[in-house]
Structure formats: C-alpha cells, structure tokens
Amino acid sequence: MGGASSRDQSAEASNTSLFSEDELKNLKSNFESGGVEKVTPLIQKKVNDLDNIELNIAVTGEAGTGKSSFINAMRGLQSEDKGAAKVDNKETTVEPTEYKHPSLPNVILWDLPGIGTVKFPANKYLKEMKFKKYDFFIIISHPRFTENDVKLAQEIKRLGKKFYFVRPKIDTDLDAVKRERREFKEEEELENIRSYCITSLQEAGISSPQVFLISKFDLHLYDFDRLSKVLEDDLPSLKRSVYILALPNLTLEIVEKKKKELKKRVWMLASLSGVLGAVPVPGVSLGCDIGILIGGIVHFRKCLGLDDASLRRLAKKAGKPVEELKAVVKGPMVGEITPDIINRLAWGATAVVVSGFELVLDHVPVVGSIFGAGSSFLMTYKLLSGALDDLTENARRVVKAAFGTDENDPK
Template identity: 70%
Template sequence: MGGASSRDQRAETSNRLEDETVESSNSTFFTNEELTKLQSDYDMGGVEKVKTVVQQKVTELDNTELNIAVTGESGAGKSSFINAMRGLEFDDEGAAEVGNIETTMEPTGYKHPNLPNVCFWDLPGIGTKTFPANKYLKKMKFKRYDFFIIISACRFTENDIQLAKEIKRLGKNFYFVRSKIDNDLYSKRRRGRQFNEEEELKKIRNDCVSKLQEAGMPSPRVFLISNFDLNLYDFSLLNKALEDDLPTIKKSVYILALPNISSETVEKKRKELRKQVWMLATLSGGIGVVPIPGVSLGCDIGIVIGGIVHFRQCLGLDDSSLQSLAKRAGKPVEDLKAVVTTPLVGGEITPDVINRLAWGAAAVTASAIEVFLDTIPVIGSIFGAGSSFFFTYKLLSAALDDLTESAQKVMSAAFGNENDPNQTSVQ
C-alpha cells in the first residue's frame, strides 16, 4: 500500500511539473526559429553559447522601453488616469499634478514606480491658446510613443479627431477613453431618477461612437472608465485591446506594469513572470551534480535573489507598493502584511532564505525530473537532471508561486470580493 501511495505521489509530482513547464515553454519570448537556433548554437558551442543567446534575450527584455502618451483637452482627467495606472493617489510622491485647468505646459514623463522603463507621458491639452491644434502635432514629438490614449470627460471634439487621424497616419495605435463615468452616473442618481446603469452606459458609448463616425472615424472603439475605480466599466476591455495590439515583449512589460486591481491581474502577472523563469535558470545552468540543498546551493545565488526581488516588485509586494495599496484601499498597511505567509516578503532575500526554499525544490523524484526535462524544448535536452538549471528553475518557480499566493491574499485583504471584476461592459 505504501508503494502505491509513493507511485501516486510521484505521478502527481510529474504531472504538476509537466503542467508548469509546458505553460512556460509554450509561451516564451522565443520564436520557434529562435528555439531551433538555440539547439544549433549548443551543438556548435556548448552550454556557454546557449547562455550567451539567452542572456541577449534577457537583456532585451530588461532594456525594452514602453512609452504611453495620454492626451486630450484640459480637464479631461489625464493626470488622474496616469496616477491610477501607476497605483498612486494624487498626493503621493511623484504623482502627476491634478487640476481643472491646464497644468501641463510640455510633455511630462512619469515613470512607473517599480519598472523605470515604463513611462506615462502627460501631454498638454490640444486646442488651447498655448498649444493650438495646427502646431500641437509637431511639438509633441509623436514618434516617441508606443500608443496613445485620447481622453475626454464629455464628448470628443474636432481637435481629438484631428489628433487621431494624425496618429493613424504615423502608423501608431490610439484608443478613445471616455473618463469620469462615475460622475455621470452619480449625477443621475442625485436627481432621483430611476435608470438602468447598463443601458445608460450603452447610451453614453453609442453617443461617443456616433459623433466620432460623423467626424470621419469609420470604426471607433470607445472605452468608458473611472479613474478612481479601475475595476469598473470598460477598463478590462481597454487592457485587452492594448495587450492584443502590443508586440510580445512590450505586451509583457505592460502587463507587469499594471496596478494590482484584481485577482485576474495578479494571475496575468504570474503567467508573464513564469516565462522569465527558465531563461534565468538557463543563465544559472551548468552540467554536473548539484550538492544537496541546505549544505551548498547548486545555482547562481545572485540570479535567484535578483529574480525573486523582481517578482516581488512586479506583484506589488515591496514595501512602497504595499503602502500605496493600503492607502488606496483605506486599510492599515499592517492588515495587508498580516496575511503574507512567505518569508520572501518584508525583508532582505538572503542565501539562508533561499537555502530553506531549496529543500522543497529538491524534493522530487528521478522520474519527475525526467518528465521535467522532456517537456522543455531544446533546453531540456541540453541540461542534465543534476544540473543547476533544474534546481534554479524549481527555486524560482516555488518563489513565484509563494509570492503570487501572497499577492492574491493581499488583494483580498485590501478589497475583499470587490477585487473581482464582475462588472464588464460589452461593446
């Protein structure tokens, strides 16, 4: 009976490993052609050649910039949108200045708190005396930006249409965002009128679309949002549109830069970070027997620690992110930290902490290791079961799972069930 139980455990472990590795290997930053080249490079130059190619991809990922332009007329809510996307309140350090008059006199960049290669640009309102429409396009250096968010708090104007047409001419993507939807619905409620919220949202959206079509935009998409509650209305649809339009690496960077507003967002981040695990493990990997974890770490400890710190920041579990989330949720930060059970949050990541994780990563059978290696294209055939690649992969995977679980618990502590985006509008 004990033998059967042991076999069941081995099978369960093997299946879990296979699920994890198939997920990571089928959705990497490498094309099939690049994976084939990895095998060729290994045949010609061995492990060091492969590590060089992977390092180039990791460097590309680290250095990829994402520049997001937020534009529209003054008072449309551009600064509030930028602050919300960076997980900041208007009075936080580094927040964009909010006001009902034009506060932006030139393109002003606001870097993401944890991902400095992501920058939101607050552009001056078009059509003001300072920035007339006929001079606006040239002054704003439009080629700098990856895509444009055109925000309006009421109806999109002739200037907005002219702006969109020029963006399209430059081959860039743009998205019409109708802000302050919460204000519109609040005004309706104050009047004491009974109305169907879904029907009212549909009416606002259709009105924006029809006006844009009359002005010469054939198939405009308009997204309704509230800068003060990104879970509501069309924000998830806006995100999906942006993700679908961005190339692979920039899409990943954008997802990791999103504020933690729902459990769905946290899960998206986990999937993106999972793609990075095997690349980091490859940099750490080498053929040979690994000493028993707990006695000596058989991997590049610097790579492991660096990876965990990066995961922690992307998942919003560093101190500054937790402080900002607690402020946004109106909860003491201690309440959020209290639900975290992993030692990877709230202190320095040391070799001793990694050593403790290594015991769990080593608790796999030989059959599970074979399954693991077989399910990773190219890389699995390069590194042996005793390599530091395997143990680094398991350490980073275990750390990512622990941190994701904690991030989900923190979201629940902050917002309860409100962090599930149940209200999704249909266009």
C-alpha cells in the same frame, strides 16, 4: 501520444512566447552546433532585453479632461502621493512630462500638453509633440470627443501608431443621471454613452473607433479590463509582458496574468544559473547561482506588489491600514532574501530535484531538453518556481484583504 504532444505544444507556447519562432529555431541550431556554451549568450541577451525594454505611453487630450488622474491611476498613485501628476482643471502641462512607474521605471507615462489651448493650437501641437517615440496613445476626453481629438487621432493614424479613446469620470456621469431619473439601468446607460461616443467619432471621420468608459476613482470598473485586453493584444510580446507587469494589483485576474508572465522568466534564469559559473549553496551538493536566485525572487516580489512601497500604495488606494495588508503576507519570500534562506530552501528541494526532471521537460520542452540534464538548472528552476507560487499566493491574499472580494478569482 496525441494528448502528450498537444500538452507539450501548449506548455512550449506558454513558456517560450517571449521568443519569436526564428529565435527558437536559432536556439536549437546553436545548441546542436556548439552546445550549452553557444546557447547561453542568446538567453542572456533575452533576459537583458526584458530588463531594459521601455514602454512609452502617451496620454493626451484637451485641458481639464482627466489626463493626470488617469496617469496616476495607471501607476497605482493618488494625487497627493509623491511623484503623482498634478491634478487640475487648468492646463498645467507646458511640455511633454514623463511619469515613471514607481516599481518598473522603464514603463513611462507621458502627460502631453492639452491640444487646442492658446499655447498649443491643433496645427502646432501635431508638429511639436514628437509622436514617433510613443508606443501608443490614450486620447482622453470629457464630456464629449471634440474636433481637436479627431485631428489628433488622424495624425496618430498617419504615423502608423495605435490610439484609443477614453472617456473618464464615467462614475460621476452615471451618478448625475441616476439623480435625474426615477428608473435607472446602469448597463443600458453605459451602452447609450458608449454608442453616442462611437457614432460621434464615426461622423467626424474616424472609422471603427475604440472607446472605453473609465472610472475616475475605481480604475478596475467599467471598461478598464476591456481596454487592458485590447492593449495586450495590440502590443508586441516583450512590451505586452512589460505592460502586464506594470498594472496595479486591482483584481485577482491581474495577479494571475502577472504570474503567467513571470513564469516565462523562470526557465531562462534557471538556464543561466546552470552554466554561468554556478556558486555552490553551502551544505548542498547541487550548485546554483545565488545571485540569480536572489535577483529573480526580488524582481518577482516587486512585480507582484509585495514590496513595502507597493503595499503602502495599495492600502491607501483601498482605504485600509497598511498593517492589515501586511498581516496576510506570510513566508520567507517576503522578507530579506539572503544566502541562508536560499540554503534552507535548497535543502527542502534536493529530495525532489531528480524526480522534478520530467516536470521541467513538460513545462519547457524546447529549452528544458537542452539544459534539463544539469542539476543546477533543475535546482534553480525548482526554487524559482516555488518562490513564484508562494509570492503569487501572497499577492492574492493581499488583493482580497484590500478589496474584500473574490471577483475575477481564476482559481
């Protein structure tokens, strides 16, 4: 009994973490007082919230430090790509400029004008940048953090916002050191640079500064994974989910994180399919909403970087022909999703949909117990779960084909 209870609690936390504790209590009480009809609007609102929530990331610092390169890398773009931020050693930004994520336009990176220029001296800058609109700040500096960076951090802190210091171009710095010294230990040199940055910021009045060393060319190297984990921990749950889904597919670990986030949507979409005027799939006695199924699969595919535009960007980043990445993508989930494809998938699922009842309850003990009796819920849950598994496996193969490594393989 104890083991089963622990398993259920773990599954519940995994699948319902987009809901607060109060929201989960509200779901239960509404079901008890009004049944499925009273719960459905609450789940629909949560799905809408996920689709519409914005994440605004401010990237700031002095001119020529690598802000534009960082913004492009976070969006999986290179400087010559359409929509990329212009890379220049001179200050080219004269006002806050938004750069939307190419696949998830609600994720916006803002290139703020460099602090400390003639046009934007520090005091004027702090007043005019409208800091309150941003969720967090990345302060870019190279080769060292300056007095203006410290003033900027102190103002951000005063406003109650999070900020993180990033020193980019670390690979270029390491190459320069390597050429100068006969004996070179990369980890030791990285720690020396990191310690120097932290000490300098502490001496300037920043307590417990968080400093991350980032590559200009390979975002996933050095401290990027550590920066990403810190951001995930600091962001509220809905924005954390959006941030993870917007990450470029640079490692297998990122793919696995995305799957975990998308899995949280499966039971919500299945719940809606079970009660919102289910449209029967031709030839199948069990009903499910085709629009919800198709929309869910297309969204999963986009977040996992399997749409054509994402594959082209990744191929360019990896220096591989896009045909080489497309060659490892297999199965019906990567083509056009039509009612006919859903019909064929549903035929394969009908034999296991009844036996899947316990599986559903194991994975979603709170809401599964509410909707589990409905065949539409079970059918949609089964189809979406299978589609997500299939797409995740394709995304893993693409990352391996792009970068030729099993590093960070969670399997």
